[in-house]
Amino acid sequence: MASIMQKNKQTLLQTDPLDTSLSANNLSLKHGKAHIIDNLDVALPAGKVTAIVGPNGCGKSTLLNGLSRVHMPSGGEVLLNGNNIHRVPSKEVARYLALLPQDTSAPDGISVAELIRFGRHPHQSLMQQWAMDDQQAIAYALAAADLNELKDRQLDTLSGGQRQRAWIAMSIAQETPLLLLDEPTSALDLGHQIEVFELIRHLSQEGKTIAMVVHDLPSACRYADHIIAMKGGKIITQGPPKDVMTKALVRELYGIECDLIEDPMTGSPILINIKRVKA
């Protein structure tokens, strides 16, 4: 039995974050009997920020969960560094890939610092439970998510936005080359949204590959290098924001008319004159 397990397990070892890759071939994902994603091919550009956009229910979270091994495919495969992710031991996957899901839950009474410490679990072994690296990663994550003043508070006493920052900090503390974030700024005030998006950009400049589900199109265009636009479980277009974001796409995705202008500071597309055309 042990030798069969050994044979099926695959090893990933990559030291340069830019060598870490995540892709899917012919990926199909179901909820119960409902086919949500069918035969989808996707590859996250290494070292870049990818924003996944599309209307409610189009399958963005399902795709992210499929890519991160949370959701078992009904067909096709997800490849982490070229290996079928379902054949890689969980702890090894967790050293490469962190997922911040849309719905999070934590044990009752846990503090912010304790939650963030969970992020270090994949790096610990029986021989070495806690090291200087862990301490530094936690200090970095606390500062990055602006949580130093809240680190001893119980998670369930925080506001929704504060709690969201604590979960972001946990993902950052995991120090993985791949970060998959499902609506990481949905509960944040404008100031903290910008901080989180700038942190995401900074992490990608350090070589991390990041995919985030975002509803706010101007933020997706401003902070992502690559947009994946989804509808009905399919990728309808993808590419750099300036190439992808058109009036026709916005109409197709959301049933709204708008004009697009360039942000005078960044050159990224902004929507104006927005009008609903479809009920």
Ligand SMILES: Nc1ncnc2c1ncn2[C@@H]1O[C@H](COP(=O)(O)OP(=O)(O)OP(=O)(O)O)[C@@H](O)[C@H]1O
């Ligand atoms: N646990 C579940 N059981 C059954 N159906 C589900 C489940 N989770 C999601 N679905 C369905 O799968 C489809 C895709 O859902 P998903 O959450 O991936 O969409 P989304 O694009 O992330 O939506 P949103 O923008 O609202 O978060 C929807 O029709 C949804 O109702």
